[in-house]
Amino acid sequence: MPMIEMRDVCKWYGPTFQVLKSCTTAVDKGEVVVVCGPSGSGKSTLIKCVNGLEPFQSGAITVDGIEVAAKGTDLPKLRARIGMVFQHFELFPHLKIIDNLCLGQTKVLGRSRAEAMAKATALLHRVGLDEHADKFPGQLSGGQQQRVAIARALAMDPVAMLFDEPTSALDPEMITEVLDVMVALAHDGMTMMVVTHEMGFARKVADRVIFMDKGEIIEDRPTDEFFGKPRSDRAQLFLSKILSH
Amino acid sequence: MLPDIDFNVIARSLPYLFRQGMSFTLTLTALAALGGLLLGTLLALMRLSTLPILAPLATGYVNLMRSLPLVLVIFWFYFLVPFVGQVILRADRPVEVGAFASALITFTLFEAAYFSEIMRAGIQSIPRGQLAAGYAIGLTYWQVMGYIIVPQAVRNMLPVILTQTIILFQDTSLVYVISITDFLGAASNVAQRDGRLIEMYVFAALVYFAISFSASRLVKSLQMRTAIPR
Ligand SMILES: Nc1ncnc2c1ncn2[C@@H]1O[C@H](COP(=O)(O)OP(=O)(O)OP(=O)(O)O)[C@@H](O)[C@H]1O
Ligand SMILES: [Mg+2]
Numbered sequence: 001m002p003m004i005e006m007r008d009v010c011k012w013y014g015p016t017f018q019v020l021k022s023c024t025t026a027v028d029k030g031e032v033v034v035v036c037g038p039s040g041s042g043k044s045t046l047i048k049c050v051n052g053l054e055p056f057q058s059g060a061i062t063v064d065g066i067e068v069a070a071k072g073t074d075l076p077k078l079r080a081r082i083g084m085v086f087q088h089f090e091l092f093p094h095l096k097i098i099d100n101l102c103l104g105q106t107k108v109l110g111r112s113r114a115e116a117m118a119k120a121t122a123l124l125h126r127v128g129l130d131e132h133a134d135k136f137p138g139q140l141s142g143g144q145q146q147r148v149a150i151a152r153a154l155a156m157d158p159v160a161m162l163f164d165e166p167t168s169a170l171d172p173e174m175i176t177e178v179l180d181v182m183v184a185l186a187h188d189g190m191t192m193m194v195v196t197h198e199m200g201f202a203r204k205v206a207d208r209v210i211f212m213d214k215g216e217i218i219e220d221r222p223t224d225e226f227f228g229k230p231r232s233d234r235a236q237l238f239l240s241k242i243l244s245h
Numbered sequence: 246m247l248p249d250i251d252f253n254v255i256a257r258s259l260p261y262l263f264r265q266g267m268s269f270t271l272t273l274t275a276l277a278a279l280g281g282l283l284l285g286t287l288l289a290l291m292r293l294s295t296l297p298i299l300a301p302l303a304t305g306y307v308n309l310m311r312s313l314p315l316v317l318v319i320f321w322f323y324f325l326v327p328f329v330g331q332v333i334l335r336a337d338r339p340v341e342v343g344a345f346a347s348a349l350i351t352f353t354l355f356e357a358a359y360f361s362e363i364m365r366a367g368i369q370s371i372p373r374g375q376l377a378a379g380y381a382i383g384l385t386y387w388q389v390m391g392y393i394i395v396p397q398a399v400r401n402m403l404p405v406i407l408t409q410t411i412i413l414f415q416d417t418s419l420v421y422v423i424s425i426t427d428f429l430g431a432a433s434n435v436a437q438r439d440g441r442l443i444e445m446y447v448f449a450a451l452v453y454f455a456i457s458f459s460a461s462r463l464v465k466s467l468q469m470r471t472a473i474p475r
Pocket of ligand 2: 043044164165
C-alpha cells in the first residue's frame with residue numbers, strides 16, 4: 001500500500017482559477033519522489049494538500065491509510081506524523097534551537113521534557129549542529145537553520161517527509177550541506193516528497209520524478225526514464241532551461 | 246505678596262502619599278495592564294478570526310470603548326454594575342462591587358480595546374509561514390497562537406505595550422470621580438486638609454513626570470535589546 005496516495009485532486013483559488021487539475025500519483029513507503037516544474041505550476045500547493053495545510057475541493061488524498069480531507073480526520077494528529085520543511089525554514093525565532101526541536105514533542109506527542117531533549121540532542125548531532133543547541137535561530141546561517149528545520153521535523157518520528165524547495169533560499173555554498181542531510185535521510189529509507197530544482201539530487205536519490213505544469217501532472221516516471229528523454233515537449237523545454245545553468 | 250510656601254507638608258505626608266496612594270495607583274496600573282493585555286489579545290484573535298460574528302462583535306466592542314471618554318465609563322460602571330448584578334443574580338438589593346474592583350474591571354475593559362489594536366498589529370506582523378510551520382508539527386490553532394504567534398507578537402510589540410501602560414498609569418488618576426484615594430487623590434486630600442494646594446499639586450506633578458519619563462526612557466533602551474534576531 002502506498003504511503004501517500006492522491007486521486008484526482010482538484011483545487012481552485014476563487015471561482016475561476018484552478019491551481020490543481022486532477023492530480024493523481026502515489027508515493028510508496030521508502031520511496032523518494034521529486035516534484036519539479038515551472039514557477040506557479042502548483043508544486044507547493046500540491047504538497048501542502050498532502051498534510052492538509054491547503055484544502056482542496058475534490059479528489060482524495062490518503063497518508064498511511066488515513067484520508068486527509070475526511071470529516072472525522074484529526075488533522076493535527078495526522079500532521080504530527082508528516083514532517084514538512086519549508087523554503088524559508090520557518091524556525092520559531094523566539095525559541096532556542098533545542099526548544100524548536102522539543103516543542104512538538106512535548107506539546108503534541110506528550111513526551112517528557114527529558115525524553116524530548118534526548119531525542120533533540122541526538123538529532124542535532126545527526127545534522128552536525130551539536131554546539132548550537134542553546135542558540136537562537138537568528139544566530140545561525142541559512143544552511144544551518146534549514147538543517148535544524150529538518151531535525152525539527154524528524155523529532156516527531158514522521159512516517160513521511162515533505163520538502164518545499166528546501167535549498168532555493170540558500171546561498172550556493174550552503175546548498176550542499178542541506179542536500180547531504182537529505183541524501184542521508186533518503187538512504188535511511190525515509191519516504192520523501194521533494195519539490196526541488198536540484199536535478200543532481202533528483203538523479204542521485206529520486207526513484208521517480210513528477211513534472212508539473214499549469215496545475216497538471218504532465219510526467220510521472222522513473223528517474224532514469226525522465227532524464228533519459230522526457231516525453232512531453234514542456235518537460236524537455238523545462239529540463240533544458242534548468243540544466244543549461 | 247508671595248504666598249507662603251511650606252514644603253514640609255510634603256515630607257510629613259510622604260508615608261500616606263506613597264504607602265496608600267502610590268501603592269494603589271501602581272497596583273491598579275499593573276493589574277489593569279495585565280488584564281487588558283489578556284482580554285485585548287482575545288479580542289485581537291476574535292477580530293482576526295474567520296468564524297462568523299466573532300470579528301464584528303470584537304470590532305463593535307473596540308469601537309464603542311474607543312468612542313467613549315474614560316471618565317464616563319468609570320463613572321457609569323461604578324453606578325450601573327451594582328444594578329446589573331442585582332438583575333443577573335436576582336438579588337433584593339444592588340450588589341456591592343467595591344470601588345477597587347469596580348475601577349479594576351473598568352480599566353481592564355477599557356484598556357483591552359487599546360491593547361487589542363496593538364496585539365492585532367503584532368499578530369499580523371508575524372509571517373504566515375510561522376502559522377504553517379506550527380500546524381505542520383501537529384499543533385492546534387490555540388497551541389500555535391499560544392506558543393508561537395502571540396509570544397512573538399508580544400515581544401515585537403513590547404515597547405508599544407509598555408508605552409500604553411505608561412499612559413494607563415497616568416489615566417488611573419481619573420478614579421477621583423468615584424472618590425478612590427490613589428496617589429493624586431492622596432495628594433489632593435492633604436492639599437485640602439492643610440490648605441497647601443500649590444505644594445501638593447506641584448509635588449504630584451513632579452512625581453508623575455519623574456515616573457513616566459524614566460519609564461519611557463527604560464522602554465527605549467529595552468527596545469534596543471529585546472528585538473528578536475531573525
Ligand atoms: N492563496 C492563494 N490565492 C490565490 N492564488 C494563489 C494562492 N497561493 C498560490 N496561488 C497561485 O497558485 C499558483 C500555484 O502556486 P504554487 O505556490 O503552488 O506554485 P509553485 O509551483 O510552488 O511555484 P514556485 O516555484 O514559484 O514556488 C500560482 O499561480 C499562484 O499565484
Ligand atoms: Mg512553491
